[in-house]
Amino acid sequence: MELRQIKGNTWVAEAMEYIPFYKLDDSRCILLDTGLLEEREELEQALLSQGLRPVGVLCSHAHVDHCANSGYFQQKYGTKIALTAPEAAMCVNILTLKCYFLTLPPDMVARESSCMVHTPDVIIPPEDGPFSFCGAQFQILHTPGHSAGHICVITPDNVCYTADALLSHTMLGAKLPYNLSHQAAIDSREKLRGLNCARYIMAHRGTCSQEEVEGLIEENQALIRRRAEEILALIVRPMSASQINEAVCIQDELFTKKPRRALRFERNVRFFMEYLTDRGLLETTCKNGIVYYRRPEGTEPVST
Numbered sequence: 001m002e003l004r005q006i007k008g009n010t011w012v013a014e015a016m017e018y019i020p021f022y023k024l025d026d027s028r029c030i031l032l033d034t035g036l037l038e039e040r041e042e043l044e045q046a047l048l049s050q051g052l053r054p055v056g057v058l059c060s061h062a063h064v065d066h067c068a069n070s071g072y073f074q075q076k077y078g079t080k081i082a083l084t085a086p087e088a089a090m091c092v093n094i095l096t097l098k099c100y101f102l103t104l105p106p107d108m109v110a111r112e113s114s115c116m117v118h119t120p121d122v123i124i125p126p127e128d129g130p131f132s133f134c135g136a137q138f139q140i141l142h143t144p145g146h147s148a149g150h151i152c153v154i155t156p157d158n159v160c161y162t163a164d165a166l167l168s169h170t171m172l173g174a175k176l177p178y179n180l181s182h183q184a185a186i187d188s189r190e191k192l193r194g195l196n197c198a199r200y201i202m203a204h205r206g207t208c209s210q211e212e213v214e215g216l217i218e219e220n221q222a223l224i225r226r227r228a229e230e231i232l233a234l235i236v237r238p239m240s241a242s243q244i245n246e247a248v249c250i251q252d253e254l255f256t257k258k259p260r261r262a263l264r265f266e267r268n269v270r271f272f273m274e275y276l277t278d279r280g281l282l283e284t285t286c287k288n289g290i291v292y293y294r295r296p297e298g299t300e301p302v303s304t
Contacts, residue, residue, distance in 0.1 A: 001039070001046040006207065007198050008157035013046055015039045017065055017203045020161045022136055023052070030056040030134050031079075032153050032161045033203065034069035037115050043069065056080045056134035059120075060163030061150040062087040063100065064113050066203065071118030082122040082133055084142070086149030091116055100147070103263040112260070124151065143192075145185025146178065152192070160197040165189060166213075167220050168206020174223070175252045176268040182224050182275040189217050224275075231272050232281055238292035245269045 002014045009023040016039065020032040029052045035043055047054060057079055059067050067087075073079040083091070090096050094110045094117065101109050124131060124140060131140045139154035143165040153161045165188055167177065179185040192200075193214060200208050200216075208216055234247040245266050249255070254265050273293060276282040282293045 001042045003046055007159050010155045010157040010159040013043055018201055018205055020201050022155050024135055027051055028053055028055045030058055032058050033060055033066040036065050037068040040069045053077055054079045058082050058133055058153055061147040062090045068115045074118060080134055081120040082124050083120040084124045084149030084151055088120045091118055093117060103267045143188035145181050145188045147180055158198045160195055161201045163203045166202050168202035168204055170206060171204050172219055172223055178268050186221055189220055192217055228272050228275055232276055235293060235295055238294040240290050240292055
């Protein structure tokens with residue numbers, strides 16, 4: 001795992017995603033997220049090879065690719081963990097974690113993600129602004145949408161870690177981008193405009209400058225609206241959620257044979273259906289106890 005300097009004391013560990021960290025000195029650092037469970041040993045060894053011990057984790061949100069190793073570092077090194085209240089609540093036990101996985105049964109959640117269960121040492125305040133943590137002063141920007149308590153973090157080097165609030169250019173071909181609330185995520189991305197940060201780090205392997213970020217925000221917004229429009233176009237008659245999900249999987253050739261992946265597709269399609277329903281582009285009816293979705297008469301396609 002390569003460690004790369006972004007600016008000043010702000011670095012990234014280049015894993016399956018980018019895991020930023022801030023060096024307090026030659027022996028201590030603060031991680032901004034901790035990556036996937038299977039990356040634990042590699043991340044730990046990469047830090048140790050540079051003589052670094054993680055004294056803090058300022059976690060962007062409680063998803064399995066962002067906080068799977070937080071509890072491990074907390075127990076082994078006494079690392080202080082900071083989360084927002086909504087994200088901390090999800091990590092209480094397996095049933096609260098199921099609120100994130102939604103469609104997965106509890107035993108499957110336990111097998112795949114029990115490593116996420118832990119209690120943070122610090123709850124991040126709910127307001128945007130300065131946040132002192134483990135001897136360094138960060139800026140917190142609350143950006144819910146991808147998850148309920150997602151945050152972006154600006155390091156003392158004026159580098160913004162957008163985590164999953166913003167997709168990098170390499171991810172803009174995503175067929176089913178995940179957001180708990182697409183509208184909240186759209187609103188949160190607007191908060192990233194005009195920050196005037198020196199660099200921006202996206203969790204899923206991307207960095208950009210202040211000059212580039214405005215265009216990237218526009219492309220992210222367009223992606224969600226375009227995918228919503230494509231799903232809406234498939235609903236040519238009253239259809240159940242299962243029928244819509246199947247139509248999307250056929251159109252996008254999401255032909256997995258793994259039930260847990262299929263359940264995630266179902267969840268992600270449903271979030272688009274909710275977005276379309278909230279915008280008045282879908283309406284619901286019931287027949288034989290089943291909810292059907294249909295386009296209201298005279299509905300125009302989603303604007304991109």
